[in-house]
Amino acid sequence: xxxxxxxxxxxxxxxxxxxxxxxxxxxxxxxxxxxxxxxxxxxxxxxxxxxxxxxxxxxxxxxxxxxxxxxxxxxxxxxxxxxxxxxxxxxxxxxxxxxxxxxxxxxxxxxxxxxxxxxxxxxxxxxxxxxxxxxxxxxxxxxxxxxxxxxxxxxxxxxxxxxxx
Amino acid sequence: xxxxxxxxxxxxxxxxxxxxxxxxxxxxxxxxxxxxxxxxxxxxxxxxxxxxxxxxxxxxxxxxxxxxxxxxxxxxxxxxxxxxxxxxxxxxxxxxxxxxxxxxxxxxxxxxxxxxxxxxxxxxxxxxxxxxxxxxxxxxxxxxxxxxxxxxxxxxxxxxxxxxxxxxxxxxxxxxxxxxxxxxxxxxxxxxxxxxxxxxxxxxxxxxxxxxxxxxxxxxxxxxxxxxxxxxxxxxxxxxxxxxxxxxxxxxxxxxxxxxxxxxxxxxxxxxxxxxxxxxxxxxxxxxxxxxxxxxxxxxxxxxxxxxxxxxxxxxxxxxxxxxxxxxxxxxxxxxxxxxxxxxxxx
Numbered sequence: 472x473x474x475x476x477x478x479x480x481x482x483x484x485x486x487x488x489x490x491x492x493x494x495x496x497x498x499x500x501x502x503x504x505x506x507x508x509x510x511x512x513x514x515x516x517x518x519x520x521x522x523x524x525x526x527x528x529x530x531x532x533x534x535x536x537x538x539x540x541x542x543x544x545x546x547x548x549x550x551x552x553x554x555x556x557x558x559x560x561x562x563x564x565x566x567x568x569x570x571x572x573x574x575x576x577x578x579x580x581x582x583x584x585x586x587x588x589x590x591x592x593x594x595x596x597x598x599x600x601x602x603x604x605x606x607x608x609x610x611x612x613x614x615x616x617x618x619x620x621x622x623x624x625x626x627x628x629x630x631x632x633x634x635x636x
Numbered sequence: 637x638x639x640x641x642x643x644x645x646x647x648x649x650x651x652x653x654x655x656x657x658x659x660x661x662x663x664x665x666x667x668x669x670x671x672x673x674x675x676x677x678x679x680x681x682x683x684x685x686x687x688x689x690x691x692x693x694x695x696x697x698x699x700x701x702x703x704x705x706x707x708x709x710x711x712x713x714x715x716x717x718x719x720x721x722x723x724x725x726x727x728x729x730x731x732x733x734x735x736x737x738x739x740x741x742x743x744x745x746x747x748x749x750x751x752x753x754x755x756x757x758x759x760x761x762x763x764x765x766x767x768x769x770x771x772x773x774x775x776x777x778x779x780x781x782x783x784x785x786x787x788x789x790x791x792x793x794x795x796x797x798x799x800x801x802x803x804x805x806x807x808x809x810x811x812x813x814x815x816x817x818x819x820x821x822x823x824x825x826x827x828x829x830x831x832x833x834x835x836x837x838x839x840x841x842x843x844x845x846x847x848x849x850x851x852x853x854x855x856x857x858x859x860x861x862x863x864x865x866x867x868x869x870x871x872x873x874x875x876x877x878x879x880x881x882x883x884x885x886x887x888x889x890x891x892x893x894x895x896x897x898x899x900x901x902x903x904x905x906x907x908x909x910x911x912x913x914x915x916x917x918x919x920x921x922x923x924x925x926x927x928x929x930x931x932x933x934x935x936x937x938x939x940x941x942x943x944x945x946x947x948x949x950x951x952x953x954x955x956x957x958x959x960x961x962x963x964x965x966x967x968x969x970x971x972x973x974x975x976x977x978x979x980x981x982x983x
Contacts, residue, residue, distance in 0.1 A: 474642070491639075493639070495669070514673065515673065516738060519737060522737055528740045529736060529737050529740060530737050531666070531738065531741065534665055534666050534741065535669070535741065536642075536665060536684075538642055539644075539686055582736065582737065585736065585737070589711075589715075589736070591715065595971060597971035597978055598971045600873070601873050601972050601973075602736050603736075604873035604874040605734070605874055
């Protein structure tokens with residue numbers, strides 16, 4: 472049986488006829504919507520490589536059935552940059568060497584964007600480490616990741632103050 | 637994942653009507669979808685309850701109790717400023733579990749329904765009386781380091797993995813459920829079952845019943861100044877408890893006038909011993925008193941394999957939780973919730 476599914480992915484409406492309710496959001500993005508930036512690591516909710524934003528909140532896309540998300544807004548790593556202008560979190564990861572092989576990086580960056588939006592960690596490195604613990608990095612680039620998230624938090628805070636003024 | 641029929645009702649009544657033997661209710665999916673991928677769970681029908689209205693609220697009722705809708709997300713409850721101020725121990729337990737992503741998706745009702753993390757339960761190729769009644773128990777004689785030390789049976793030695801449920805047990809929560817027979821309430825102490833001869837019978841829910849809300853009674857709010865959840869695990873964040881404890885005290889004039897203590901990850905349910913709480917009443921907080929209470933809380937503990945160390949760890953974590961509760965709830969949530977590590981773990 473086909474089930475119609477409508478999502479807004481990176482600002483664009485996507486209508487999908489889903490032929491199987493078993494399809495996860497991760498597999499939908501990678502295999503059917505040509506958005507392979509979101510990575511499949513463990514596929515069990517343990518590594519965080521598949522992190523995306525759903526209605527603005529970071530989640531593991533491997534653990535959510537796509538069919539349950541009808542009407543939702545999804546943001547993936549492909550939707551962060553504004554043309555050639557990188558998102559502040561992307562720029563900070565480059566500047567602070569927040570990766571080595573890069574496989575976990577899209578998940579790390581989406582998780583960091585979600586963490587900063589949650590507003591619980593602020594500029595406390597321990598709270599950032601705790602907040603990012605759902606994203607594993609086999610290359611162990613954790614120091615650079617923490618520095619990148621700290622720096623991006625400060626930059627985005629300064630930007631929002633400038634915009635407000 | 638085995639094929640299933642999918643239904644998305646918008647009322648609890650429709651969800652209950654849609655239920656049939658072999659069906660599973662799906663909320664956040666962080667546990668169920670994982671178990672479906674491995675074949676540990678094979679529901680023939682998945683009833684998505686995520687769009688049932690009215691179950692995402694946190695309310696204070698006229699009698700002073702707090703009602704948490706079953707579809708409230710773990711992160712939303714823990715970060716609700718009003719809730720965290722009154723129930724800091726519950727917020728700390730929630731924030732010590734899983735990761736930011738999982739807490740954004742997981743629901744509080746689903747937390748009550750999460751299955752054991754016993755590796756043999758989660759591996760469909762292992763014998764497991766809990767997963768498949770009468771098939772045996774590969775855990776017995778296997779890797780037993782994290783298994784139960786209280787309330788286990790020869791049929792099953794698994795533990796309940798929840799942090800949140802330990803705090804709820806300590807505070808005497810009530811679970812509001814609904815089924816074809818109508819709505820009813822289940823005391824938290826009765827919600828999760830010990831394995832006995834029927835480990836597959838995990839909770840007090842009747843077939844098709846659904847959790848609608850969790851209620852914390854008015855007196856649970858009296859512990860806000862002196863309560864802590866403490867958790868030992870193999871890494872500081874994003875790990876299940878090896879042992880944990882929720883301790884809550886009410887102090888007046890240097891004496892304890894009310895006390896709650898529950899220990900986690902030691903049995904198939906949160907382990908609350910009213911006798912250990914009773915002996916604290918009227919006493920001044922102190923190391924000898926807390927050691928005596930912890931000893932009573934662990935009465936009857938015995939290894940289910942090569943895990944005798946958990947008895948001593950549980951005794952110590954209970955003492956530590958009581959000691960930290962007596963010291964006072966931290967002014968701010970510690971950077972590493974429920975951890976014994978970090979700069980602000982002890983304040």
